[in-house]
Amino acid sequence: MNNAVSGYLDKFGSNFLIAAMIPSLGLVIAILTIFEPILQPSALINAPNSIYQGLGVGVLVLVPTVIVGFTLTALNTYILKFFEGYVFFRYLPILVYRQREKAKKLIGRKETLRKRISVLESWSSNPTPRTKKILRRLRNQYYNIAANYDKNFPPEIDDVLPTEFGNILKASEAYSSNRYGMDGVEFWPRLRQVIPDRYQDSIDSARNQLSFLVNMSVLALFFSFLCSLPVLFILGFFSLSPVSTLTYIDVFAYSYRYLIAGLLGLFCFAFFQKASIYSVGSFGIMIRSAYDLFRLDLLKHFHIKMPDNSVQEFHIWRNIGELLTLGQQSLTFQGLEYLWDDAKQPSLEKKQVG
Known part of the structure; x- marks a missing residue:
């Protein structure tokens, strides 16, 4: 019993460290570095007494890191739902329209190829080498387009979500139902009980990687928002204060570090958000493979x-x-x-x- 609890805590600690603590630590260090003129953390870190130095480091770095890390862990499901498009993006019809148009375009190309293949097969009971070559090329094109749709969109067009991230995950969730008649929502908690530990560790690793990238995206966007606040304050003070003696050069001198940091944060958000799309595809493949490999073991149970x-x-x-x-x-x-x-x-x- 103690070994089981210890193993669970070790796994939770590893998951928490990778997916939440490292992004949180990065955010705290970035804030302390960029907002140094405002926060002045050196006053605590460079305290003459070593005890105060230790307390300063704990207050400025460790405590915020742990708080942000646990917050990310507690909100993990909500954050993923946000990226999938269930929370905010669902109220933006233009995003749903764009994703559905992409899906319809793939469906249209797939059906066109299907008809061309069917016509060639019906016309050529004894196809020539040239016809065989054309059929082989068309079938390869059909396979690639059908596989692309199956990987990136759910089977039903009405189930298409507003985000690419959400549609890839939705397609993975629909895989078990489409292939085997297994409702993924109902059967996944049960299937997990028969998955071997080694494969379960691989799933956890893929999930940690996905959570890490998603959390980095969220924190990068939050950091950019924080950087915009001093810039807006300086611009507001410059434009509204009747006694302000600041020039445009002064405004830039006071705000350039926040502007550059904010733009860098937006770049990091775009980078990690794009990386999370590739990661959710890999995670989805792990889920699909679990049904392929272990569903009959569940049936035995x-x-x-x-x-x-x-x-x-x-x-x-x-x-x-x-x-x-x-x-x-x-x-x-x-x-x-x-x-x-x-x-x-x-x-x-x-x-x-x-």
Whole structure:
């Protein structure tokens, strides 16, 4: 028991350190560096007494870092939902329109290629080498476009979200339902229980990488916002104060460090936000692969007879999903036939339920 708790705490500590503490420490150091004329942290750090120096470092660096880190961890789900487009971007129809237009364009190209392939196949019962070459090229194009759509957009156009980040994650969530009839929301918590530790560590690593990049994006944008405040204050004082003797050169001299830092923060936001899109794609592949590799292990834990083919498997998972989601409220659920180990259930080889 102690080993299990210790292992959990070690993993939590590692996840927290990578995904939250490092970005938080970067933000605190950047603020102390850029806002040094305002905050004057050197007064505490350079205190003559070593005890006060230690307290100064703790107050200025460690305490804010821990607070920001725990805040990021607590808001992790909300931040991801924000990046997916559920929180704010959903109220901007132009973003939804742009993403749906991209999806429709891919669907249109895919259907055009499908029709061209179908026409060539129907016309050529005994295709010439040239026709075979054209068909091979068209099929390759169709495969690439269909795979691109499947990776970047959910199957239904109405489910397309306002952000590229959200659509990639939505496509990964829809994968298990589209391939195997498994509702990802219902089955993922159960599937995690049968995933081997080694593969689970790989999933956690991909999730940590994604959270790190997302947190860096959020903090970079927040840092740019903080840098804009002194600039706005200086400009406001210069333009509104009737007794101000500041010139434009003075305004620039007072605010240039904040302008440069703010622009650098925006650049970092764009960089990490773009990197998070690639990272969420890798994370989505890990989730898809987990269903490919371990879904039948989960089926064994349900004590359900192994399917004979993929069609039968699809209906089995869809039926189990009806039981888990709706229970007695389902209109289509059919009774499940359980199989038991003879050693554990000597009097029952099969047990009919439902």
